Amino acid sequence: MKRKFIDFHTHFFPENFQRAIYDWFETYGWGIHHRFTFEESISYLKSSGYEKWVVAVYAHKKGVADFLNRWVGEAGKKYGEIIPFGTVHPEDEDPEKVVERAFKDYGVKGIKFHTHVAGFPPEDERLFPAYEKILKYNGLLLLHASHHPTDAGLLKNYDPGKLSGAEHVEPLLIKFPGLKIIVAHLGMGEYDRFASLMDLYPDLYLDTTMVHCMDRVKIKHPETPPPPPDSFMEKYADRILLGSDFPFIPYPVEEQIRCIEKLNISDEAKEKILYRNGRRMVR
Numbered sequence: 645m646k647r648k649f650i651d652f653h654t655h656f657f658p659e660n661f662q663r664a665i666y667d668w669f670e671t672y673g674w675g676i677h678h679r680f681t682f683e684e685s686i687s688y689l690k691s692s693g694y695e696k697w698v699v700a701v702y703a704h705k706k707g708v709a710d711f712l713n714r715w716v717g718e719a720g721k722k723y724g725e726i727i728p729f730g731t732v733h734p735e736d737e738d739p740e741k742v743v744e745r746a747f748k749d750y751g752v753k754g755i756k757f758h759t760h761v762a763g764f765p766p767e768d769e770r771l772f773p774a775y776e777k778i779l780k781y782n783g784l785l786l787l788h789a790s791h792h793p794t795d796a797g798l799l800k801n802y803d804p805g806k807l808s809g810a811e812h813v814e815p816l817l818i819k820f821p822g823l824k825i826i827v828a829h830l831g832m833g834e835y836d837r838f839a840s841l842m843d844l845y846p847d848l849y850l851d852t853t854m855v856h857c858m859d860r861v862k863i864k865h866p867e868t869p870p871p872p873p874d875s876f877m878e879k880y881a882d883r884i885l886l887g888s889d890f891p892f893i894p895y896p897v898e899e900q901i902r903c904i905e906k907l908n909i910s911d912e913a914k915e916k917i918l919y920r921n922g923r924r925m926v927r
Contacts, residue, residue, distance in 0.1 A: 652826065653889055659682075756787075759788055813825065856907070
């Protein structure tokens, strides 16, 4: 039987935001393979076997989250395949209200917070009321809380490594029991640390975004750590979700699938990562 996929880590934004982010990656990150419009991306993923996918927006500054949340919420209502994830910024006038409105009025299913882009750690206390609202609505929190990948455009302003890592995630797991947290990029470079946290906290999950495909971008990112051992993927297969970063990637989105399929893990583990875990999370 042909596999189906649920991707828990794609991005799309209103057109002007999307163009700006494409240009950012072309300048500081890598060339974009799929420079799609929103409608083109939907057709492409559907034709490639994706049943559903998270579309996550993120706020790079205060004051834009509500606009982005409304946009992604409307996208989720228009297209049944989309699982809309909103965002929040710690410098928003009222982060709690931003998140309340995102769930109650716009229908998002989760919140994405990108520590490197926002320039703040996830345990910033101004976000605590927002996390309470995610819990209230039984939502999910998708965190870019890994040290990698990052890029020179961000390093001009601050050290993203000081804003991310396992030590910044554990305080949330302690303070907000029951809050389901998905750490993007498998916690790249800190696999042992995140494994220890998963052993302690049942609501911590990881996604696969780019990790097993980073050799495609090492020309610009030679410091990128290797992927975890296959034994890690097998052991935690119940807690790992497929993620891709589509379309902000320098290779076909199918390459992420191929990278998982090539792992020396059981077929059951692959099926959980590529589809079943995602299906369970969005019910």
